[in-house]
Amino acid sequence: MWRLLRPDAVDALDDPRVLSAMPRYARVAKGTLPARFLISRSISADWDPQGSLEELWQVHNRSLSEAESLMRRIDSGGMDSRELNREPRSLLHLKARIGEALMESCVLCERRCGKNRLNGELGLCRVGRETKIHSCFDHMGEEPEVVPSFTVCGS
Amino acid sequence: MDGGVPLSEMEVARLIDRARRRGCRNQNWVGGDPIPHIPFWLRVLLHEEENTPVFFNTNGYYSLEASALLKGVVDLYKIDFKYGSDRCAERISGVGNYWKVLTRNLKSSKSGGELLIRILVLPGHLECCLGPMLSFIARELGTDTRVNLMDQYAPHWRAAECPELRRRLSREEWERALKMVSDSGLENVIS
Numbered sequence: 400m401w402r403l404l405r406p407d408a409v410d411a412l413d414d415p416r417v418l419s420a421m422p423r424y425a426r427v428a429k430g431t432l433p434a435r436f437l438i439s440r441s442i443s444a445d446w447d448p449q450g451s452l453e454e455l456w457q458v459h460n461r462s463l464s465e466a467e468s469l470m471r472r473i474d475s476g477g478m479d480s481r482e483l484n485r486e487p488r489s490l491l492h493l494k495a496r497i498g499e500a501l502m503e504s505c506v507l508c509e510r511r512c513g514k515n516r517l518n519g520e521l522g523l524c525r526v527g528r529e530t531k532i533h534s535c536f537d538h539m540g541e542e543p544e545v546v547p548s549f550t551v552c553g554s
Numbered sequence: 555m556d557g558g559v560p561l562s563e564m565e566v567a568r569l570i571d572r573a574r575r576r577g578c579r580n581q582n583w584v585g586g587d588p589i590p591h592i593p594f595w596l597r598v599l600l601h602e603e604e605n606t607p608v609f610f611n612t613n614g615y616y617s618l619e620a621s622a623l624l625k626g627v628v629d630l631y632k633i634d635f636k637y638g639s640d641r642c643a644e645r646i647s648g649v650g651n652y653w654k655v656l657t658r659n660l661k662s663s664k665s666g667g668e669l670l671i672r673i674l675v676l677p678g679h680l681e682c683c684l685g686p687m688l689s690f691i692a693r694e695l696g697t698d699t700r701v702n703l704m705d706q707y708a709p710h711w712r713a714a715e716c717p718e719l720r721r722r723l724s725r726e727e728w729e730r731a732l733k734m735v736s737d738s739g740l741e742n743v744i745s
Contacts (some may be wrong), residue, residue, distance in 0.1 A: 416742050417700070434629055436602075460622075463626050497623060508617060509655045526586075542670060545609060548578060549569070552584050553583070
């Protein structure tokens with residue numbers, strides 16, 4: 400159906416202009432390389448739950464460079480991405496943990512309002528602790544290399 | 555934005571997995587802006603089963619901390635680059651330090667992922683905004699950077715507060731914008 404709505408999008412992942420700007424994305428979208436989050440979910444990260452935020456960042460940055468070198472190995476064909484496992488305490492888990500910590504005195508956006516969103520206080524963004532799903536749909540109106548795009552609107 | 559349904563991370567992950575299986579090319583996180591929801595999205599990813607690239611659809615006004623969390627997660631950033639001067643950003647959107655924040659995040663998204671830039675040309679903002687944005691992109695991000703230049707600005711919401719934003723872009727302005735693009739050396743512009 401989307402091919403009728405957006406005939407320009409059908410071959411977009413093979414368009415040389417798309418490939419020059421976003422070669423890796425094109426391969427992930429085609430399913431021949433793993434998305435980055437799958438790589439981060441396969442890297443174990445051993446952080447101390449009582450540790451300070453600064454310590455969490457140190458573990459994060461170490462694990463992130465590990466993830467980056469693993470990605471280079473996979474992308475150059477030096478490793479089969481089907482071997483990626485799912486670590487119970489991964490870099491992705493640590494990112495989620497740090498993300499939550501940043502909401503306590505929120506500095507996610509550059510307004511850095513410092514509201515305690517973890518306690519339900521609303522930030523300048525008018526968002527508190529919870530993310531609700533406003534809508535989700537297969538978006539046909541984006542750039543050709545992106546459609547169809549499963550769009551989830553958080554509110 | 556108000557309203558919406560509370561869904562668990564697991565439920566959202568299942569919706570995304572299903573979308574991927576029916577042929578969607580990516581998961582597109584939007585809001586409003588997805589920045590305040592980054593912690594939620596990270597938890598959703600913990601539950602996903604399919605290989606679905608992450609498309610982060612943002613105004614680009616996020617912190618260094620958020621930028622570090624997005625690294626190793628986002629496959630493709632789509633950043634709306636709006637202003638070429640802090641003065642215009644402050645006056646129209648009420649945000650400070652715009653140029654420094656956006657150029658920093660554009661650079662790091664390009665080095666830690668891949669990037670698509672969207673520019674909605676604003677009436678009366680060709681010299682102050684479009685010009686500096688195009689030359690920054692060509693100079694700092696490379697002439698192969700993919701840019702979607704859009705002419706469909708329409709005065710909505712609080713546009714009436716800025717006199718020059720009470721109208722659509724004129725044909726003459728759009729032609730001038732296209733001329734500025736070809737002079738900038740950018741080679742990968744959709745318009």
